[in-house]
Amino acid sequence: MISCTDLHKAYGTNGASGPAILSDVSLSLGHGEFTCILGPSGCGKTTLLNLIAGFVRPSSGALLFRGKPIREPGPERGVVFQEATLFPWLTVLKNVAFGLEQQGKPEKTCTEEALHHLELVGMADHARAYPHTLSGGMKQRVAIARVLALAPDVLLMDEPFSALDANTRERLQDELLRLWQRFGQTVVYVTHSVEEAAFLADRVIVMGPSPRNIRADKPIGLPRPRTRYSHDMEAVVRDLRRELNALPCCIGPTRIDA
Numbered sequence: 269m270i271s272c273t274d275l276h277k278a279y280g281t282n283g284a285s286g287p288a289i290l291s292d293v294s295l296s297l298g299h300g301e302f303t304c305i306l307g308p309s310g311c312g313k314t315t316l317l318n319l320i321a322g323f324v325r326p327s328s329g330a331l332l333f334r335g336k337p338i339r340e341p342g343p344e345r346g347v348v349f350q351e352a353t354l355f356p357w358l359t360v361l362k363n364v365a366f367g368l369e370q371q372g373k374p375e376k377t378c379t380e381e382a383l384h385h386l387e388l389v390g391m392a393d394h395a396r397a398y399p400h401t402l403s404g405g406m407k408q409r410v411a412i413a414r415v416l417a418l419a420p421d422v423l424l425m426d427e428p429f430s431a432l433d434a435n436t437r438e439r440l441q442d443e444l445l446r447l448w449q450r451f452g453q454t455v456v457y458v459t460h461s462v463e464e465a466a467f468l469a470d471r472v473i474v475m476g477p478s479p480r481n482i483r484a485d486k487p488i489g490l491p492r493p494r495t496r497y498s499h500d501m502e503a504v505v506r507d508l509r510r511e512l513n514a515l516p517c518c519i520g521p522t523r524i525d526a
């Protein structure tokens with residue numbers, strides 16, 4: 269579904285190339301696979317996700333979606349960010365319907381499809397509410413409904429539940445797995461949390477700094493549905509933690525505008 273070969277990213281100023289943000293990243297993501305990208309802060313996880321989303325372009329290397337170069341964002345690759353970026357002036361229903369309207373669908377269809385997707389995430393009762401009246405977890409549910417309504421083949425998620433309390437986070441993880449098992453999207457999920465990666469993923473890609481690239485590619489063979497607290501899960505967590513502990517911390521270049 270997605271393949272990166274010798275991907276390299278650097279941001280430059282005044283035509284000069286800056287330090288490498290990603291170096292020699294090669295990776296293939298299969299159809300329907302749930303992949304977590306794990307690594308210390310600053311090792312390039314979000315940059316890799318932004319490249320796949322088409323928000324930024326690689327400096328060199330090949331980045332393909334279904335065999336074609338990724339040059340820009342597209343509806344087949346939906347993105348869920350850490351903070352739900354809902355339009356504050358639109359109701360929950362209108363927020364979800366917005367992308368459908370942009371596709372030129374009739375208003376009635378947009379409303380029906382938006383409501384259906386709000387039902388899927390348990391938010392249909394709040395269709396007429398405005399975002400400021402919702403909790404963080406509720407907003408993130410709406411953000412997921414908004415992305416799912418566009419029926420993407422790929423779901424790109426950048427620490428989507430990291431700002432939520434532990435209980436809400438676990439409930440949303442369960443719901444995400446339920447939706448993924450129902451619709452079968454390819455999921456790329458960035459996280460700092462070893463436990464989250466072990467619970468969610470078919471496969472965990474561990475990234476590290478200096479140079480920023482892939483250090484380990486671990487299949488997670490645990491059967492589904494998974495339990496969070498089992499000996500097998502603890503063994504996977506220990507193994508991933510060992511990989512992370514072997515990495516140095518990242519101290520990256522100062523952030524500048526691309």
Ligand SMILES: Nc1ncnc2c1ncn2[C@@H]1O[C@H](COP(=O)(O)OP(=O)(O)OP(=O)(O)O)[C@@H](O)[C@H]1O
Nearest residue numbers: 279289309310311312313314315520521523524526
């Ligand atoms: N537009 C940019 N210009 C220059 N450097 C950038 C830019 N965007 C990101 N970087 C740098 O790239 C490096 C990787 O950043 P990135 O956000 O991809 O890491 P991350 O692993 O997702 O970090 P975190 O886990 O803290 O979100 C950092 O050193 C960051 O400062």
